[in-house]
Amino acid sequence: MIRKNAIRKALQRSRGGKSSGRPMKSRNSLAWISILPFLYSCASLRLSGEMQTGRQALLKNNPDVALTYFHHVTETDSNYLMRLGGFQEGVWTYVGRSQYLTGKLPEARQSLEKALGQHNDDYLARLYLGLTLARSGDQPGGLKNIETGMKGIYDQLEWIVAHNTSGQFWDPHGEIRSEIKSNLAMIAGKDIDWPKLISSGEWVGQKMEEEPDLARRDEINDHDADPGV
Numbered sequence: 001m002i003r004k005n006a007i008r009k010a011l012q013r014s015r016g017g018k019s020s021g022r023p024m025k026s027r028n029s030l031a032w033i034s035i036l037p038f039l040y041s042c043a044s045l046r047l048s049g050e051m052q053t054g055r056q057a058l059l060k061n062n063p064d065v066a067l068t069y070f071h072h073v074t075e076t077d078s079n080y081l082m083r084l085g086g087f088q089e090g091v092w093t094y095v096g097r098s099q100y101l102t103g104k105l106p107e108a109r110q111s112l113e114k115a116l117g118q119h120n121d122d123y124l125a126r127l128y129l130g131l132t133l134a135r136s137g138d139q140p141g142g143l144k145n146i147e148t149g150m151k152g153i154y155d156q157l158e159w160i161v162a163h164n165t166s167g168q169f170w171d172p173h174g175e176i177r178s179e180i181k182s183n184l185a186m187i188a189g190k191d192i193d194w195p196k197l198i199s200s201g202e203w204v205g206q207k208m209e210e211e212p213d214l215a216r217r218d219e220i221n222d223h224d225a226d227p228g229v
Contacts, residue, residue: 047073051082054094059209063101070094079118084212086160086167090115093125097205100132108132123152124205131201134194146201147187153208154180169215169222176207 054069073080073091080091096111109132115125127149134142154177161167171177183200186192 047077047080051080051091051094054098055082055209058094058098058101059213061101063098067095067098067102070098081119085170085215086164087156087208087212088119088122089124090119090122092118093122093128096125096132097128100128105132105136109136121152123149123156124208125149126152127201127205131198131205134198139192139194143187143192146197147184150180150183150201150204153204154184166215166219169218170211172218176204176211179204179207 050069050073054066054073057063057066057069070091074095078091082089082091082094092111092115096108096115099105099108099111109129112125112129112132115122116129119125126145130142130145130147130149132142133139133145136142157171157177160170164170179200183197183204186197
């Protein structure tokens with residue numbers, strides 16, 4: 001009897017038990033693997049949508065609204081980088097800029113320093129860090145970062161205009177670069193008009209946020225006017 005029971009249990013194990021569980025687990029694993037690209041695509045679209053919504057709020061001078069969306073993005077992907085034509089800007093730069101515009105200067109400094117820790121060539125982050133420091137009372141630190149940020153933005157614009165396929169539509173009248181050159185001349189002359197420099201720095205930052213959209217609009221209009229090009 002004991003021997004028959006042992007044989008019966010062995011047969012049950014061979015028909016079910018652990019052996020029957022393996023194929024099911026394998027099928028489940030394959031199912032998950034097959035939908036991972038779809039889930040990743042959905043997450044990417046959601047993040048992109050939140051970034052664009054926040055960015056539009058920032059352009060419309062609603063930094064409080066923008067900040068909510070940018071914070072949502074950092075909770076999912078704190079390294080998110082938005083590429084706009086030949087220009088790029090990290091999510092922490094957007095967070096810092098929104099905080100700066102709402103007067104949250106200590107938080108703005110932390111966010112902008114985090115942005116630069118991730119992307120040291122994010123010159124909008126450098127510019128706004130300088131503005132934040134200057135408004136917080138650290139004029140030497142502010143001046144250094146404003147100067148570095150403006151020089152970097154100027155060089156990036158020059159590169160886009162010279163090398164990007166749509167470069168002719170970026171800063172076509174040279175207004176942004178002219179403003180930057182004027183500020184750099186002021187800084188070099190050591191006679192700093194701080195209210196003017198801060199106001200001008202904010203203007204440069206706002207114009208650089210608008211420029212990719214304006215360049216794209218002008219490129220589309222140019223193509224529509226001469227579709228053979």
